Amino acid sequence: MKKIVIFLLFGFIVYSKNPNFLFILTDDQAPHTLSSYGNRVLETPNIDSLAKSGIVLDQAYHMGSMSGAVCSPSRTMIMTGRTLWHLPPRGKKHLLHEVGETLNKDILQNTLPAVFNRAGYETFRTCKKGNSYSQANELFQVVRDKTSRKAGPMDGSQWHGRQILDFLDLRSKKKTKTPFFAFLGFSHPHDERWGRSDLLKKYGVRNVSEPPSNVGQKAPPVPISWLPKHPFHHGHPNLRDEVRVPGVMTSRNEATIRNELGREYACIENIDEQIGLVLKKLQAMGELENTYVIYTADHGIAVGRHGLMGKQNLYEHSWRVPLIVKGPRIKPGSRAPGCVYLLDLLPTFCELSGIPIPETVQGKSLKPVLFGKSQKIREVLYGVYCGGTKPGIRAVRKGDWKLIKYDTMDGEIRQTQLFNLKQNPEELLSYHHSEKIIAKTKNTPTDLQRNLFGNPAYAEKLQEMENLLLFEMKKYKDPYRLWNQVDDL
């Protein structure tokens, strides 16, 4: 690590040292839950303040999952900076179902905590337990992990908030000057979404274990991409998130979805409050200006959009993540596409702190985008979901265009969706044009806000995106091919 440099400038002592990191990771949160990404209902003043004083990335994604527990590969990509098909084994449960290429490299000793420990940082972590790369998690010097989703005064997000405040208090008392890397993971807004009573009241909803038959007027409206059922099978039979979420189960009716959305909002506003306390504490310690604050989630989630409940799909609501970064040399109020995966964060953190990027890392640093030198770090984004029937779902995005392909249920489902996200950001389908749906969503789609597959005007674009998808699948060593692709494996 660089030594702390102290020098005199016009008679003032100036400290120049490695920056601190406050890495905030929520569990299952789509970008459009935040006002920075267009939400007009949920209030998150502290996250908004991060966006105003930092940069918002519009095209941030997780690369995907080969497991129904999407958290697990996503969080392992964050910890290792490696791509989906090159992850280390993370335990017997996952080994049974996964293929991967690790080239016998020492990945564990080049994970996020290992790298920052070696660089002389004090490393701290609080997060939910499980569905992650547990050997790496244990390498943080201080670990306060617990899955905490209850609504008591010291449960849920308050519990995680308390852990980091105690860590910072101790640093204050000891007058610790070494920089810190703090991993602040929350167990929410992942279900079960037990909300605090004051926040539930604010959003007009209640904690329930069974689908409710009615909901208060103040409850958030159904999302404009809401459907009572997905148009075809999602490809993962008996998937827990689609059939067994308490308070939702298989119901997708208006009352159920509005109630669950309100519970989600209550959980996120609670997270926002905890973040406010932590930022205030850093300010009081005089550490805030030298701290990179990063806000993101392990992946998005549907919560009623497209008739789905879970995150095991590749629509934007589930594939994309929020990503906001504030810190030294980042222009306040800036915005860029970024075209970034979560697995790019580790090399980014290394570059921001002057630590060499380990050879095991496969991601790219986002630093040029954060410092306003460029708009994005790549042109094409590739996404996978194959935790259910194989080969599963694949997506590719370039600019405004996106292709999603479904090859599931032993060939029974073979579907293609082509979207222009500029004109159809919610990925609306022809089903969203029906009067019954419009009556609920209060949204009348434009004619082109539908799946453009099959429209001869876009045949050339379709072929270009099909080619891009196959190119990306080969590039990232995807071990599967879809029905209409050459089987070159």
Ligand SMILES: [Ca+2]
């Ligand atoms: Ca998750």
